[in-house]
Amino acid sequence: PQRGTALVWCNLLADGSVNPHSQREAKAVLQGGKTLLTFHLRTHSKQNPPPARYPRELNEFIPNYTRTGFEKHQLAPTLFASIAQLYALQVSTRSDEFVEGGFIHHADPDASTRSSSLIDLSTELRQAIHAALKPLLETWCGQPLEPTYVYGIRSYHHNAVLKMHRDRLDTHIISAIINVAQQVNQDWPLCIEDNGYRRHQLLLQPGDMVFYEGGRLLHGRPQPLDGQDYANIFCHFKPVRYAPCRWRDPNHAQVACN
Numbered sequence: 001p002q003r004g005t006a007l008v009w010c011n012l013l014a015d016g017s018v019n020p021h022s023q024r025e026a027k028a029v030l031q032g033g034k035t036l037l038t039f040h041l042r043t044h045s046k047q048n049p050p051p052a053r054y055p056r057e058l059n060e061f062i063p064n065y066t067r068t069g070f071e072k073h074q075l076a077p078t079l080f081a082s083i084a085q086l087y088a089l090q091v092s093t094r095s096d097e098f099v100e101g102g103f104i105h106h107a108d109p110d111a112s113t114r115s116s117s118l119i120d121l122s123t124e125l126r127q128a129i130h131a132a133l134k135p136l137l138e139t140w141c142g143q144p145l146e147p148t149y150v151y152g153i154r155s156y157h158h159n160a161v162l163k164m165h166r167d168r169l170d171t172h173i174i175s176a177i178i179n180v181a182q183q184v185n186q187d188w189p190l191c192i193e194d195n196g197y198r199r200h201q202l203l204l205q206p207g208d209m210v211f212y213e214g215g216r217l218l219h220g221r222p223q224p225l226d227g228q229d230y231a232n233i234f235c236h237f238k239p240v241r242y243a244p245c246r247w248r249d250p251n252h253a254q255v256a257c258n
Contacts (some may be wrong), residue, residue, distance in 0.1 A: 059166040065141040069195040070212035107224035115160040120154040145237040164241040167214035175214035179204035184227030192219040
């Protein structure tokens with residue numbers, strides 16, 4: 001192969017069977033490196049309706065602002081003490097939570113109990129969390145940020161599952177999860193993909209937090225919770241100059257994110 005040239009072949013014969021002459025392999029790079037683009041075309045699909053031309057989700061077109069996409073940190077002890085105190089005082093009065101879309105569900109479909117509950121935060125504490133995390137996240141992602149949401153203290157209960165998902169395209173771009181408290185029999189890892197689509201498992205202890213590109217990266221806790229409770233807070237921002245992706249026309253021509 002030479003730079004600027006293309007190699008074209010048919011993987012299938014006219015009847016749809018595998019073309020035996022299309023077998024190929026790439027030898028090891030002995031010196032330097034090589035970069036190439038692989039492009040697949042089809043005349044038609046056997047699936048009805050055919051798969052979309054662009055199979056990626058809109059969220060995957062969000063720019064990556066960091067090299068990896070996530071990073072572990074620790075919350076300031078004084079702020080964590082205020083959050084932990086609120087949790088201890090109100091844990092017995094928390095209310096059942098319903099999350100649309102089935103993102104949080106019970107591993108047993110016949111279970112009658114809620115998978116999660118919520119403790120509301122005061123306006124002052126929400127503002128304090130945003131104020132504390134904003135400069136840290138701006139340094140991490142290299143962007144001026146606009147606060148969007150701080151959820152209350154969410155407690156997951158025994159056998160809860162947080163399905164793998166990407167966060168809201170409009171508002172949940174640069175985010176943080178704060179571990180507040182946990183009573184578990186077995187570690188309950190956060191499963192998250194990095195910007196290269198490699199999957200990782202992160203363990204957080206009370207006071208730990210993870211910064212992550214929530215709108216772009218697939219993440220969740222697909223392993224059912226083995227324990228009584230796992231409590232955390234989600235805090236979200238978006239870059240000041242960020243504009244979400246939109247489909248430009250019915251043929252799914254893509255408009256890039258700003």
